[in-house]
Amino acid sequence: MIxxxxxxxxxxxxxxxxxxPLCPTGLPAIRSVAVTRSGYxxxxxxxxxxxxxxxxxxxxxxRAYLTRAKRVxxxxxxxxxxxxxxxRARGTIRFADGRRGQWEVEQARFGNVTVPGRPKMLLxxxxxxxxPFLD
Numbered sequence: 355m356i357x358x359x360x361x362x363x364x365x366x367x368x369x370x371x372x373x374x375p376l377c378p379t380g381l382p383a384i385r386s387v388a389v390t391r392s393g394y395x396x397x398x399x400x401x402x403x404x405x406x407x408x409x410x411x412x413x414x415x416x417r418a419y420l421t422r423a424k425r426v427x428x429x430x431x432x433x434x435x436x437x438x439x440x441x442r443a444r445g446t447i448r449f450a451d452g453r454r455g456q457w458e459v460e461q462a463r464f465g466n467v468t469v470p471g472r473p474k475m476l477l478x479x480x481x482x483x484x485x486p487f488l489d
Contacts, residue, residue, distance in 0.1 A: 376424035
């Protein structure tokens with residue numbers, strides 16, 4: 355109960371059976387995004403219908419993802435609720451305040467942002483982003 359009240363006070367939503375708790379990222383506005391690699395797999399691809407080579411989000415799609423994504427407060431809640439897939443894309447991000455970072459996103463809308471001097475931030479969005487993301 356106390357944890358729920360603290361999460362709500364921080365602007366977080368409660369998790370469900372299908373989604374982890376989600377909180378504001380607190381990141382500044384995005385100035386630019388670059389895709390440096392896409393269409394690759396992390397780990398084995400066990401589903402024969404999964405074609406990681408087709409996961410090639412555009413800069414606009416990645417920006418939309420990063421703008422809509424919320425922070426996942428802990429990996430355990432994400433691991434327990436999100437079906438992660440091996441198909442990934444990654445790149446760089448530049449914020450309006452001049453800071454730069456790295457991002458990675460998977461096809462099922464789970465991802466992360468790393469900004470120097472801060473811990474890696476886990477991200478997820480429930481927003482429907484369309485292809486090549488899995489909705």
